[in-house]
Amino acid sequence: MWLDTKNFQPQIGDTVAIELRNGQNFKGINLSYFKNRIENFFWELNSAKTVVKSRSGDIPAIKTPALENGLMVVVYHSRPSTLTYKDWQKFDDFIQHKNLGLIEQVHESRNLPKTNFIESYKRFSKALIGIGPGQGNDRSYKLETEFVVLTNPYTEDTSNGIKVLLLYQGIPRKHAQIEVFQRSSSGVVSVFYIKTNAQGKAIIDVLPGHDYLLDAVILRIPEGGTAQNSGAVWESLWAATTFSIPTE
Secondary structure, three states, rough: EEOOOOOOOOOOOOEEEEEEEEEEEOOOEEEEOOOEEEEEEEEEEOOOEOOOOOOOOOOOOOEEOOOOOOEEEEEEOOEEEEEEEOHHHHHHHHHHHHOOOOOOHHHOOOOOOOOOOEEEEEEEEEEEEOOOOOOOOOOOOOOOEEEEEOOOOOOOOOOOOOOEEEEEEEOOOOOOOEEEEEEEOOOEEEEEEOOOOOEEEEOOOOOOOEEEEEEEEEEEEEOOOOHHHHHEEEEEEEEEEEEOOOOO
């Protein structure tokens, strides 16, 4: 799930419309806003925080006028949801796709069944909207996992790429896989992968006139009451961020 918009670079007086999208390859359905599915949902612009107060069923999830120039950082944190894997293959496909390591060995060492087991998941999504010149900076919002985009895509030179930092519990995630979705103005999507370095940072090669979605996943043994409340034997945390590169 990611935050999307048809206009990452609005001007003063335009409407900023943020969609909750769910799907694959930067394509998916536009979800309705439902407060009971959300832990936190807000945006920050020029150091001022605004909590989303949409109505249940609203599509798009945010619709607000652009009243001042700056970098608008939209932050979404979902409440936990669950899914049940009826067979191992689908779970293994997920493990391999996200390069999550030796999960099967850990699963077996915990004497867990390979059919009809539950995974809990949470989403931590951000979007960078450049209003007018789009001046400002992304930062950590103390999400359990998140991207921090260290290069402002709207005001800085991106010819040598966009620098990002990937965090988990406030600590840089070293050698972690990032899946990058690149969408052209005509809607063509391409996908490539990159890993963070020992400092949890990566440089994403970007093209003018394209939108980007970055995705990174952690799979862990459930902590706290997650397993007890949901019956989950695994918990996944999904970090995502979206932004656009201005046309030259």
